[in-house]
Amino acid sequence: MTSETKGSSALQYIAALSGTLAVICDGMHCGWASPSVPQLTNNETCTLCIDENEGSTLAVMPLIGSIAGSLTAATIVDIFGRKHTMLATAVPFFVGWIMVAFCQNVILLYIARFIAGASGGITFTVLPMYIGEIADPKVRGLLGSSCSVNWIAGFLLINVIGSYFSIKTTALISSIVPALLFVTFFWMPESPYYLLMKDKTEQARKSLERLKGSKKVDEDLNRMRNAIQAEKKSRNGKFADLYRLASNRKAVFIVLGLRGFQQLAGTTAIAFYTHEIFTAAGDHISNHYAVMIYYAVQLVLTIISSSIVDKAGRRPLLLISMAGSALALFVEGTYFYILNETSIDTSSFSIVAVIGLISFVIMFGVGMQSIPICMLGELFPTNVKAFALCLADVYFCVMATVASKYLQITKVEFGLHVSFYGFCVCSVIGLVFIYFVVPETKGKTLEDIQKKLRGEKEERTEKGTDEEKISLKA
Template sequence: MTSETKGSPVLQYIAAVTGTLAIVTDGMIYGWSSPSLPQLKNNETCTLCIDENQGSNLAVMPLVGAVIGSLTAATIVDILGRKRTILATAVPFFLSWIMVAFAPSIVLLYIARLIAGIADGVTFTVVPMYIGEIADPQVRGMLGSSCSVTWIAGFLIINVIGSYLSIKTTALVSSIVPAILFITFLWMPESPYYLLMRGRADEARKSLERLKKRENVSGDLNRIRNAIQAEEKSHNGKFVDLFRVKSNRKAVFIIGGLRGFQQLAGTTAIAFYTHEIFQTAGDHISAHYAVMIYYSIQLLLTMFSSSIVDKAGRRPLLIISMAGSALALFVEGTYFYLLNETDIDTSSFSIVAVVGLLAFVIIFSLGMQSIPICMLGELFPTNVKAFALCLADVYFSVMATVASKYLQITKVEYGLHVSFYGFGICSLLGLVFIYFFVPETKGKTLEDIQKKLRGEVEVCDERGAEEEKVSLKA
């Protein structure tokens, strides 16, 4: 066995963990509304009180900012680089938490949440890109899925501290996370794809040597260089190439479907109102504890999904996840229908609402929570990846806003049963989409995935892998 086959992905894990601290902060930003809005709506205890509509606007304000951030990221990520762009997000994240802590008016709260959303747009454009470019194929699924794991961790953290601390103290504690992000990620290597794009071959070699922990990286370096040169030769890497090139159109269609149905299943919308939903459901369990259990289970199951995605594959987990989510959402909708529209006494089985939501988060976290984000870093070539992830994040923001407003309007005007039935129907449509259109990317290099999207013969099948091993040994 030659030195080309040796190495260790330890630094890839460390880079992913430190880089996704930006996504932990992002999850805390989005999860903030769950424990904080009830405090802000309590006229007896709050110093800055808001109404239902203002609360809804505060919840979705980061999604508005994310559109600006995504467009910004598409411009700067190929100029500043992946590493420096991720480091830059620490500043607006930190500033937004300080503003939340000391905001004297609802307007400043809006601005703080908008700034956080801008950082979110940058984060979800560049972090999946960075991880997809530094990770070996054997661990890329797990590391790519860590974006969802850390996002859910952020929701859990903010709900725990927000349930026991004041809004001001919660924000000050939360500001520590972006500070840690900056201090730790500062020492991580830059993406070798970016360095080769900028003609910095020596730095790219050093980056690969650090990431793979071996000296002989010539094969990887040449593979990446050839892929980038082929992409630049055929297309200059413009936004229109996402739609002009057939393989890119396929990737846009796949990601659009996955991210769209992910949000139309209600995951982010429900996250904004988890506390209030549990309060509405009944009093068998404290809403605070129910929310903590909800996010703890979601975190554990998303971690489990990330650990098996490189073995089980993307498609099987997505199909199981979407089918189970639809069932859980219909059960949840039926409970709230009986509660809101009939004279049936639901007090004896109000625990069904809690169990239904927990079942939803368990099955949703097996695939749909993490894999769409993982595939963001897999399906697009380097020359259009920045534009693709920008478009995906803008699209995510629009779909999440639509789903959140749908939940807010339907729960007030018609009842939560309408909200959950709508999410359930969308989950069934998502199941059909996954079955017919989403490809399997397990174990493939980024270059092999592009060949599959172009309709070329796959070169990374099991037989080819065995032949490659034999040749290396020889």
């Protein structure tokens, strides 16, 4: 789709909003552990009681399920299409909540959260493709970043609901979201790029006309068709191509570095244990309200970052974000060191724990929360993008699981100060990585980015924006 074609992009916003209900579902399932695990480990009030290790496993189970979901999505998305694959995710999300509401043992809880996690893996592999394929270049950054925004919204929502209702009631209320996903996304158009891949030209034309709000889509249709034919002639695209070409290897290194340091800074691990962290900080802090403030601030900052990333650039926001996160983590670690390892009374300044974590989420939300996902859609050519998205999501789940288990083990064995100091060190290393390795992609077409990765001279043209959109397919 070209930026020159007149019309309305309203349906693109609506389709992205409907699709990201799946991201909200995943965020709610992942964030469920924060308000619910403390209830399950409270022997005085719970009907189904679990120990610390079982609670930790419950927290990371969606990440394990997501690996299976990502691998599945990479196999089926070009068979069943983007729309139908996304529609299918509503079912396991819904089933997962019903199982959580009524299951009576921890094994069934494991299964329920694994099922939901698998659906989340499919979502994060397919939805960025769908949004990239339906969005005009002028709104691509904003709509693409909406995945991160709505994931945080899911965490906030489940913490609000879970703080006031029982586990069963929380699960039943939460099951409304996947139902809304199915009902609303059912009416959204299929990706025109996918339809052209299947030689359904007339259906692709109708889809484009709906998405553009215009009948004048011949130019867009021809450009997309030519791009698809060029991809087919050059190379069909295999997973091994991510490593055969030097430019793809460099892109993989950049993406894995960004996604790795994103998790090693502790963002997902901290999200799983926010209630416990605030409780450990001191009796004068209301952990329920502190957690809500934590996620509300994170949501607002991620929205702001998403709205300015196309103007401020990727690298400046990433560098500011990582440096600020490291400083906030150091402050948090120092507070818990004083609390755990000294005889100093911290009751008069226990608010530092809240300020430290909120400062972390502010700085992390400036760039590291959303930009790594945004750049994932920019660094790879069309024919390997599905494999790249799958690899990135699997890697994300592995690193988030490692970081979460690290937090759980260190807080039990050594104290939370060790956990936060470790995250701080990883953030500093990540800052160095961003400075020396991560390229700036602001304002560049995908062709320019690929040439930069290959070490060639970039060329900017008036048609660059159109070509960029074409290259974002898949």
